Amino acid sequence: MAPTTKTPVMVLQELTVQKGLPPPNFQIVYSISGTHDNRFDYQVCVAGITATGSGPSKQIGKHEAAHNALKLLEEIGLYNPAENPVAEFRPSLKDGSPLKSALNSIVELQNICLENKIPPPEFIEISSIGPAHAKEFTLQCRISSIVTESTANTKKLAKQLAARDMLDKVKNIMPELITESDMGKKKFLQEHEEVIAKYNFLNNVIPDKCVQVNDMPNTLKKLMVLKDIQYENLKEDLEERSEEALKRILEKLEVEVKTLKFANEGLWNKHLIK
Structure with a gap:
């Protein structure tokens, strides 16, 4: 017997047709690209349940979300793997979704900047695309010359994720960042020496x-x-x-x-x- 080659997305779509249900609604809720560690988090809503999945590419992230949705549908009796089996699927990311780890990143990042006397983080909205029911927001976090960007389905989440990525960078390059900040202050004082002297x-x-x-x-x-x-x-x-x-x-x-x-x-x- 030939091995099953149907992907989780294909099986989930066929299931909704068989059951007379609305097609699955996939949305990307988080993405980071342009690095050696790309990541795409998807959310799928179908038959009254919601599932998420992550992967190093959009395709894999979408398939994992569909795979997890099928597992939930199996638990409530809407999906029978024996009737419409799916190819073996192995999630490519061992760790869980980054959403929880990002929740306190903004506060921690602000505290680190304050303690080390470096400029506070600036958050800038880069883009807002998509229809009203499926918006994607991209926000940028900037500290001195260090920049991170993240995309999510809400501004708040995009801001938290950008702060989390910045927090990771800041912890790795803290000595260089402090030096850069001190050099910036010194340059400012030199350029405005006469004005500062007059003010004092x-x-x-x-x-x-x-x-x-x-x-x-x-x-x-x-x-x-x-x-x-x-x-x-x-x-x-x-x-x-x-x-x-x-x-x-x-x-x-x-x-x-x-x-x-x-x-x-x-x-x-x-x-x-x-």
Whole structure:
């Protein structure tokens, strides 16, 4: 007797025809390709049951899903292997579906980045294709120059799977990633050295840029020290105690000033230092 050559998909389709049932609905729920470890996870819905399967190719993943569906249908009495046998099928992947292992990957990835002071992960939606009832979403996870992509039938799952793949990469190249992050910070500081220095200078001079009139003496003292201006250079203007004198003092200190007027609190209640 010749060996059976029917694939699980063929047998499952024939079964639905024999039983007068809707054809099996196959959907790819996860895929990763372009690496030495390609993976395709399928889900099939038929006769009120749902089964999944995985494989290094779409064909094998689909066949495993059909194979597992037939086993479930056999258990509930809808499929008899003796009447329509299927060729021996051996799943190509020993481990189970990656869905469970991905659930906590985002939190773990964020914690690793925080602990090692590297940039947090960025998630970007790359594509959304397919009809409304069978959408496939592809999301990208990026940390510095490291990028991973995953596809699934929901955005949430695609994000989790991309984070899981990134987590695996980050654990393997952590020293290089930290070095790259430090080099990026150093480059930024070098390129913006003048701006940062000016910011630090102004921040140390006047932490609160809005200065009340009664706080002006202390502010002027700080500016005189930082600008290395002696009291004698400002003596006449300091003794005059007028708005014009104040403006001359601030000009000598190279500070711009804007007077804010408040009707209920006096004409020159505050001076805004820039």
